[in-house]
Amino acid sequence: MKNTKLWITAVVVIFIAAVVWCIIILTKPQGNIVTVTQDGKTLYTLDLSKEKDRRIKVEYDGRENVIEIKDGRIRMLEANCPDHTCINTGWLENVPIVCLPNKLAIEFSDKETDAIAR
């Protein structure tokens, strides 16, 4: 077949690109500013270095998520969605914590803005 080699190359290139992209994401240094967004709206902008240990309840469409901040780290503690992927993600590191059913995302913010803790 004429173009087989070309397509195999394409596959290999995509795979290598994905691996490199992963490494970039995983090694990117992170600040302390974390944003909690739901359905496109930013609910909280938190500075983890200044936050006290606490729990935040977020409701969406009758379902709720509990976010826990402890020792300058943040994670999803409880969620009453079926898959619990967000809880299994654990503490927030370089990969954002996402709860697809409740449209909730916790991620490090790129912008070093002043923290507005509400």
Add this chain to the structure above:
Amino acid sequence: MNTKKLTQLGLLTTIALIIFIVELRIPNLAPIPGIKLGLANIVTVYAVYHCTAKETALILFTRIILGSIFGGNMLALFYSLGGGTLCLMGMLFLRKVIDEKHIWICSVLGAVMHNIGQISVAVVVMKTTAVISYLPFLLISGCMAGAFTGLTAQILISRVKLKKF
């Protein structure tokens, strides 16, 4: 569509559904939404090479819709539909340029298209670009799962020598 055709398409859909439901029992390997083996796509890959575009689309969408209903996860439906549509379009194009001996390449590229589709739907639904960070991880798992399902389909086709319908 005659009865024979209808039966064959029904059978293929059923096989895909059974594989899909058995696969639901396999626990998630990584805490990243969307990572799956996608074994049901063995049937999709087979259908791409042995049925017309319309028939393949019928098999795929029936499987996706019924699969979400049986699996009880209607939330995943949109992600599967988005990914499935893009994957199908990609593979229907690729079958013209990749021959039957290299189905696994077509399958890998299909999986890549599927991942891109999934993430695009997630960006629209979630209204955040945070989910794009998941794309490279999905791509790695997608490439491996795609190669696996593609090779399985390839072995299946050469062994079973199903009569062309």
